[in-house]
Amino acid sequence: MDQQASQAKRVSTSGTSSNRASTAKRSSTNVPKAPTSLDPNAIIANHAVLTGIHTISVAAGTVIHPHARIISTYSAVDIGPGCIVSEKAVIGLSDLSQDDPEGDLELPEIIKIGQNVNIESGTIVEAAEIGENTLIDVDVKLGAGSVIGKNCTISACSVVPPGETVPDYTVIYGNNQRRLNKSLQSTPVILDIKSKGHEKQLNVLQRLVPSNLAKWQ
Amino acid sequence: MAQVFPYTYYSCPCVESSSTKPNAVQSAPQEAAPFLEDEEENTFDPRSPRANFSLYPIEHLLYCTDCHQIRCPRCMVEEVVCWYCPNCLFEVPSSTVRSDGNRCTRNCYNCPICTSILSISSLEKPTEGLTPNDAASDAAKAPGGPYFLSCPFCQWSSLEIGIQFEKHFNLTSQLQKIIRGDTHRLGSVTDLASPRGEEMEGEIQGRASVASVEDTAPLPIQGDTETLFTNLYNFYRAQLSELSDANPYSLSSDYSFASPSSITRLMNLYGSGGRTKKDRPKPIREAAEFSEGQKVSNPLSEKENIDRIRSVGWEGTASVEQRLQQCREDVGFVDELRPLATLLRTKKSKRCKICRQILSRPESKVSTNRYKIKLLALNNIPKITMRSLNAQPAQHPSFPMQATAPGSDEASTLKPLVPTHFLLTITNPLFDSIKVTLATPSTTPGCVKSKVTILCPQFDVGANTDVWDEALSSATDRSSKRQSQMLSAGPDGGSLTGIQAEAGKVWERGRNWTSIVVEVAPGSLPDSIGHVTLGDDAQGDGGAALDEDEDVLEIPIFVRLEYETEAGGDDGGAAHARKEDAGKEKREEAFWAVLGVGRIAG
Known part of the structure; x- marks a missing residue:
C-alpha cells in the first residue's frame, strides 16, 4: 500500500497531464489501467496496452507499437530512452504460476530496460534488467528475473531461463549457443554504426506510428 | 515406424532385375510381356528385404513414356544441368567448377561459426547528427572506408580474425592476398x-x-x-x-x-x-x-595446442562441424576459422537408365524453378487409394480422394478374424478410359495370414476429361443416389456394407475414378505376441515370434491396365502395344502396389 501511495505521488508529480487513471477504465477490459509516468516525447500507439497496478515509466524517444503489452501487475516497468517495443511484445510478469510453481524464484520489483533497446515482436520480457543497445529478436522469451547485459543480441526464438544472468556483449544464437561478440567489444566503430542505424529506425518510426500519449496519462 | 494408415506404395519394376544390364536397351520393350506371366506365378512379397528398395509413394516416382514403366530413384541416372551459387544465383560454367572448385568465386561467404551468409559492411564512422535529408544523402554516396564481413545471425565478423578489405568487391582475391600475406606464402592454390x-x-x-x-x-x-x-x-x-x-x-x-x-x-x-x-x-x-x-607432426605444437586449449577454454575451441567445414586440417581454435566461400549447388536432370530418355529436366536458368520435362508417375499411373468403408465421412462425391482422418487409431486398428470392408478407389490420370484388372493373393504373405477378397476385380475407369464436363452433366446422380441409400440404411456401417457390397459390382463411380470394395479378414496374431520379451529366445521353434511391423496388414495387389490410345509418335512401346486401327493402338501396363491397411490389434 505504501508503495502504491508513492507511485500515486510519482504519477501526480510527473506533471505531464491530469491523473485520470481510475476514471478512464474501459468497461470492456477488466484489467486496471496502469499508473504511468510518460515522457512527452515518447510515442505510445493508441492500441498499445499498459495495464497493472505498479508504475510504468517510459522515457523520451521510445516508441511503443500498437498491440504491444506492458503489464505492471507484479512489478513496475521502467523503459529507458530510445527503445522500440514492437507489436505483440509483452513486457512484464504476466502469470506468476507458469514459471515458478513453487514460488521460490526471486521476482524483480522493477523491470528495467536500458537505453536504445530494441524489443522485436512477439517477445515476452520478464527479465529484471536489459542493458543498453541490446537487441531482443522475434519471439524470444526472457525468463522471470533474468538479467541481460549491455550490447547483447538474443536471436529469434531463443529462450533465456528464469534467473539467468547474460553478460555484456553476449550473442545467443542457434540452439541456445552463446558466444562473445568480440568484434563489437574491440571495435567501437561498429557500435557507432549500429546506434546510428537504431537512430534512423527510431526516426522513421516516430513519423510512422501515431502517438496517443493522452490515453495513458 | 510411424506410418499413417492407409498408405499405398508402388513397386518399381527394378525389383525384378537384380542389376541393369548394359544391353538392356534393346530388350527393354520385350521384357514387359514375360513380366506379366512371371508375376502370375510368383507374387510380390512386400516384406521381402528386396522389396524395401523398390516401394515408393507415387509422388516419388517418375514414368518413362518410352519403356512404359515406372522409374524409381534407383533406375534413373542424374546429370548436372548447371552449377550455381545459392547466394548470388550466378551460374558457374562447369569448366570453372573443374578448375576452381565447387565454391563461389564471387563475393559469397558463409559464416565459419554458424554457416549463415555473411554480409559486407563498411567500417566507416557514421556522420554525426541526423538531418532531415540524411537518408537521401546516404543513399547517394555508398559508404567507403575499410570493409569487413559480418554475420547477421551470430554477429561473428572477419574483424575477429583481423581481416579487413579495401574494396567491397572481388573479395576472393583480396582474401587470398591477405591470407598469403599473413603467412608469407610463396605459392597459392591458383x-x-x-x-x-x-x-x-x-x-x-x-x-x-x-x-x-x-x-x-x-x-x-x-x-x-x-x-x-x-x-x-x-x-x-x-x-x-x-x-x-x-x-x-x-x-x-x-x-x-x-x-x-x-x-x-x-x-x-x-x-x-x-x-x-x-x-x-x-x-x-x-x-x-x-x-x-x-x-x-610436431610434438611441440601438440603441447602448444594443449596449453592453448587451457587458456581459451571451450568457447575458443572450434567444434567438429566448424573444423570439418574448413578446408584446412590444422584448425582447432575459433580464431583460426576463416570465412567459407559458399558451396555451389546443382540442378540435375534425370534420365531413364534403360532407354536414356529424359524423365525430368529443370530449366537451366537458375532463378526459375520450373521444369522443361517432368514425366511424373502421378500423371501416367492410376492413383490407388484405400479407406475404411465403416468410417465413411459425409463427403462430396467430387472429392473421392478425401481419406479418413489420418492417424485416427480406430480406423487403422483391425480386429483379427473380423471381416472388414475397405473402399479401393482408382483414379485415372490418363485421357483415355482404362480397363483395370486387379489381382491379389488370397492370403497375404508373411507370418500373419490375412484373407483378402477383391469383390470386383475387373472394371472400367473413365477418362480424365474436362472437369467442367462432369460438373455440367448429371454424372453425379448415381453416386448421390448411393449416398442417400446409405443414409436411409441407417447409421450402423457394418450391417450396411454387408447389404450393399455385392460381388462383381462397382461400388461407386465418378468422372475418372471408380471405387470397389475389398473384403479383408485380418489373420489372428500368434498368442505370444504380448509375452515375447527380449530374453525369450525359445519362441523361435514355435514360429510364434513376430518381427517388427509384422502385425501391419499390407496387401500386395497386382494392377493391370488396358486402354486404347492414340498412336503417338513414340513407338517405343510397340512391342506390347499392337496396332488396332490406323489411329488407335492398344496398350497394357501392369505393376504391383502395396496397400498398407492398418495394424492388427493384438
Missing part, C-alpha cells in the same frame, strides 16, 4: 592451374629452402596447408607422369581412346605379346620431404 614447367621446379626448390628455415621454427606457421597441398599435388603429379611414361597401364588423366597411352595399351593387350615383361615400373613412393609435401 598455381595448380598453371602448367608444370621448369620454372615451377625452380620455385619448388626455392620453397624447399624456405621450408628448411621454417622447419627450425618451433611451430609450423598458420596456413601451411596450402603450400603443403601444392607441394604434394605437384609431387604426385610428377610421379604419375613418370609412371605413365613407363607403364601404359597406369592411371592417367587422358582416358580417350585416341590418346597415345591408350593406343599403346591396346596394342599391348591384343598384340602378339612380343614384348615380354620388361622393367617393372618403380612403385609410387610416399612424399619424403617438405618439398614433396610431407608433413611431420
Whole structure:
C-alpha cells in the first residue's frame, strides 16, 4: 500500500497531464489501467496496452507499437530512452504460476530496460534488467528475473531461463549457443554504426506510428 | 515406424532385375510381356528385404513414356544441368567448377561459426547528427572506408580474425592476398592451374629452402596447408607422369581412346605379346620431404595446442562441424576459422537408365524453378487409394480422394478374424478410359495370414476429361443416389456394407475414378505376441515370434491396365502395344502396389 501511495505521488508529480487513471477504465477490459509516468516525447500507439497496478515509466524517444503489452501487475516497468517495443511484445510478469510453481524464484520489483533497446515482436520480457543497445529478436522469451547485459543480441526464438544472468556483449544464437561478440567489444566503430542505424529506425518510426500519449496519462 | 494408415506404395519394376544390364536397351520393350506371366506365378512379397528398395509413394516416382514403366530413384541416372551459387544465383560454367572448385568465386561467404551468409559492411564512422535529408544523402554516396564481413545471425565478423578489405568487391582475391600475406606464402592454390614447367621446379626448390628455415621454427606457421597441398599435388603429379611414361597401364588423366597411352595399351593387350615383361615400373613412393609435401607432426605444437586449449577454454575451441567445414586440417581454435566461400549447388536432370530418355529436366536458368520435362508417375499411373468403408465421412462425391482422418487409431486398428470392408478407389490420370484388372493373393504373405477378397476385380475407369464436363452433366446422380441409400440404411456401417457390397459390382463411380470394395479378414496374431520379451529366445521353434511391423496388414495387389490410345509418335512401346486401327493402338501396363491397411490389434 505504501508503495502504491508513492507511485500515486510519482504519477501526480510527473506533471505531464491530469491523473485520470481510475476514471478512464474501459468497461470492456477488466484489467486496471496502469499508473504511468510518460515522457512527452515518447510515442505510445493508441492500441498499445499498459495495464497493472505498479508504475510504468517510459522515457523520451521510445516508441511503443500498437498491440504491444506492458503489464505492471507484479512489478513496475521502467523503459529507458530510445527503445522500440514492437507489436505483440509483452513486457512484464504476466502469470506468476507458469514459471515458478513453487514460488521460490526471486521476482524483480522493477523491470528495467536500458537505453536504445530494441524489443522485436512477439517477445515476452520478464527479465529484471536489459542493458543498453541490446537487441531482443522475434519471439524470444526472457525468463522471470533474468538479467541481460549491455550490447547483447538474443536471436529469434531463443529462450533465456528464469534467473539467468547474460553478460555484456553476449550473442545467443542457434540452439541456445552463446558466444562473445568480440568484434563489437574491440571495435567501437561498429557500435557507432549500429546506434546510428537504431537512430534512423527510431526516426522513421516516430513519423510512422501515431502517438496517443493522452490515453495513458 | 510411424506410418499413417492407409498408405499405398508402388513397386518399381527394378525389383525384378537384380542389376541393369548394359544391353538392356534393346530388350527393354520385350521384357514387359514375360513380366506379366512371371508375376502370375510368383507374387510380390512386400516384406521381402528386396522389396524395401523398390516401394515408393507415387509422388516419388517418375514414368518413362518410352519403356512404359515406372522409374524409381534407383533406375534413373542424374546429370548436372548447371552449377550455381545459392547466394548470388550466378551460374558457374562447369569448366570453372573443374578448375576452381565447387565454391563461389564471387563475393559469397558463409559464416565459419554458424554457416549463415555473411554480409559486407563498411567500417566507416557514421556522420554525426541526423538531418532531415540524411537518408537521401546516404543513399547517394555508398559508404567507403575499410570493409569487413559480418554475420547477421551470430554477429561473428572477419574483424575477429583481423581481416579487413579495401574494396567491397572481388573479395576472393583480396582474401587470398591477405591470407598469403599473413603467412608469407610463396605459392597459392591458383598455381595448380598453371602448367608444370621448369620454372615451377625452380620455385619448388626455392620453397624447399624456405621450408628448411621454417622447419627450425618451433611451430609450423598458420596456413601451411596450402603450400603443403601444392607441394604434394605437384609431387604426385610428377610421379604419375613418370609412371605413365613407363607403364601404359597406369592411371592417367587422358582416358580417350585416341590418346597415345591408350593406343599403346591396346596394342599391348591384343598384340602378339612380343614384348615380354620388361622393367617393372618403380612403385609410387610416399612424399619424403617438405618439398614433396610431407608433413611431420610436431610434438611441440601438440603441447602448444594443449596449453592453448587451457587458456581459451571451450568457447575458443572450434567444434567438429566448424573444423570439418574448413578446408584446412590444422584448425582447432575459433580464431583460426576463416570465412567459407559458399558451396555451389546443382540442378540435375534425370534420365531413364534403360532407354536414356529424359524423365525430368529443370530449366537451366537458375532463378526459375520450373521444369522443361517432368514425366511424373502421378500423371501416367492410376492413383490407388484405400479407406475404411465403416468410417465413411459425409463427403462430396467430387472429392473421392478425401481419406479418413489420418492417424485416427480406430480406423487403422483391425480386429483379427473380423471381416472388414475397405473402399479401393482408382483414379485415372490418363485421357483415355482404362480397363483395370486387379489381382491379389488370397492370403497375404508373411507370418500373419490375412484373407483378402477383391469383390470386383475387373472394371472400367473413365477418362480424365474436362472437369467442367462432369460438373455440367448429371454424372453425379448415381453416386448421390448411393449416398442417400446409405443414409436411409441407417447409421450402423457394418450391417450396411454387408447389404450393399455385392460381388462383381462397382461400388461407386465418378468422372475418372471408380471405387470397389475389398473384403479383408485380418489373420489372428500368434498368442505370444504380448509375452515375447527380449530374453525369450525359445519362441523361435514355435514360429510364434513376430518381427517388427509384422502385425501391419499390407496387401500386395497386382494392377493391370488396358486402354486404347492414340498412336503417338513414340513407338517405343510397340512391342506390347499392337496396332488396332490406323489411329488407335492398344496398350497394357501392369505393376504391383502395396496397400498398407492398418495394424492388427493384438
